[in-house]
Amino acid sequence: MLRILIPVMALSALVVGAGALGPALAASRGxxxxxxxxxxxxxxxxxxxxxxxxxxxxxxxxxxxxxxxxxxxxxxxxxxxxxxxxxxxxxxxxxGSDLWVLIALALVVAGGFIVWWLRDIARALHRRLRRPSARL
The missing domain is CATH 2.40.50 (OB fold (Dihydrolipoamide Acetyltransferase, E2P))
Known part of the structure; x- marks a missing residue:
C-alpha cells in the first residue's frame, strides 16, 4: 500500500509545489x-x-x-x-516572504521520494530479469 501511496503523494506535492514556487519567488522579491x-x-x-x-x-x-x-x-x-x-x-x-524556501524544500523531499521509488522499481525489475527461468 505504501509503495503506491507515497509516490502518489510525492507526485502531488511536486505538481502543487512547482505551481506555487514561481509566485512565492516573485512575492519574496516584492x-x-x-x-x-x-x-x-x-x-x-x-x-x-x-x-x-x-x-x-x-x-x-x-x-x-x-x-x-x-x-x-x-x-x-x-x-x-x-x-x-x-x-x-x-x-x-x-x-520578502521566505515561503519559497519551504516550497523548494518540499520539492526536494518529494523528488527524493520519487527517485527512491523509481530506484526500487528498477531494482525489482533487475532481480526479476536475472532470475533463472525454470523451464523444462
Whole structure:
C-alpha cells in the first residue's frame, strides 16, 4: 500500500509545489502590484486559520473584496502586500516572504521520494530479469 501511496503523494506535492514556487519567488522579491489588505475575516479549519480581506492597490486600479492573505493577520490588521494576479480565488502576498524556501524544500523531499521509488522499481525489475527461468 505504501509503495503506491507515497509516490502518489510525492507526485502531488511536486505538481502543487512547482505551481506555487514561481509566485512565492516573485512575492519574496516584492514583484507584483503593491497595495494593502485590510483583514476582514479569518477562516479556521483543521489545517489552521487563514486571513481574508479587502485588497486595494496603491494606485487604486485594483480592488479585491475578499483576497486570501498569504501570511498572518487578525481582523482589522492592515498589511502591505503585493498582488500577482496568479490565482483564483485571489491571493495577496507579503513582500520578502521566505515561503519559497519551504516550497523548494518540499520539492526536494518529494523528488527524493520519487527517485527512491523509481530506484526500487528498477531494482525489482533487475532481480526479476536475472532470475533463472525454470523451464523444462
Amino acid at each position: 514583484e507584483g502590484l503593491p497595495g494593502t489588505v485590510t483583514v476582514t475575516r479569518v477562516q479556521c479549519t483543521k489545517g489552521g486559520c487563514q486571513p481574508f480581506g479587502r485588497y486595494v492597490s496603491i494606485d487604486g486600479s485594483v480592488t479585491l473584496p475578499d483576497a486570501h492573505l498569504d501570511g498572518d493577520g487578525a481582523v482589522g490588521d492592515r498589511v502591505s502586500v503585493v498582488y500577482l494576479g496568479e490565482s483564483s480565488p485571489p491571493q495577496v502576498h507579503v513582500p
